[in-house]
Amino acid sequence: MQRIEGDSCRHRNDECIRGEGGRNFARQLDDSIGFNPQKHYGCAADRLTVASLGAETATGLGLSYHRTINLTIMAAAVMTAVSVVVVGSLPFLGLVVPNIVSRLMGDNLRRSLPVIAVGGAVLTLGCDVVGRVVRYPYEVPLSVIMGVVGAGVFTVLILRGVERG
Numbered sequence: 001m002q003r004i005e006g007d008s009c010r011h012r013n014d015e016c017i018r019g020e021g022g023r024n025f026a027r028q029l030d031d032s033i034g035f036n037p038q039k040h041y042g043c044a045a046d047r048l049t050v051a052s053l054g055a056e057t058a059t060g061l062g063l064s065y066h067r068t069i070n071l072t073i074m075a076a077a078v079m080t081a082v083s084v085v086v087v088g089s090l091p092f093l094g095l096v097v098p099n100i101v102s103r104l105m106g107d108n109l110r111r112s113l114p115v116i117a118v119g120g121a122v123l124t125l126g127c128d129v130v131g132r133v134v135r136y137p138y139e140v141p142l143s144v145i146m147g148v149v150g151a152g153v154f155t156v157l158i159l160r161g162v163e164r165g
Helices: 006-017 023-035 038-051 055-060 067-085 095-104 108-134 141-162
Strands: none
Touching: 038 055, 038 067, 038 108, 055 067, 095 108, 095 141, 108 141
16 A cells, blocks of 8 residues: 555645646635645545554554544534534434445545535435425424434434445
8 A cells, every 4th residue: 555645645636636627726726725625635535544444554554643533533623613603503414424425335535525525415405495395484494304304314224234245
C-alpha cells in the first residue's frame, strides 16, 4: 500500500480534478477563497478509510491515527453544531442514510460519502414535502416527519441485521 502523506494526496487529487472542466472550477475556487475543498476531500476520505482499519494498522501504514481521529471528531462537532443552530435537530438523519449506503456500497468513504450527502438531502427534501402536504394548509415540522420515518427505517435495519458474506 502507498504511504499516505499530504503531498501525495495533493498530487493525486489534482489529477482527479483536472478532468472535463474540473480544472477551471478548481482554479476559480482556489482564486476566490484560497481553499479548494475538492483537493482535500479525497485526501480526507483516504485517511479515514485507512483509520478505519484500526490504530495499529493505520500507524503501520504511516498515518497519524490519533491526530486524524481527533481532527475528524472536531470537524464533525463543528459541522453538527452549525447545522443544528441553522436548521434545528433532524433525528435519525445521520443514522439511517449512512447505514443504508454502507450496506449497499461498502465502507469505502471516497465512493460512499457523496452518495450519503445526496441521500441525506433527498431524505430531508422528501420529509419536508410530506410535512407540507399531510396537513395542508398547515405544516408538520420536518423533525417530526424525519423522526417517524427515521425510527421506522432504522428499526427495519436493526431487525434485518447485517448480511456478512
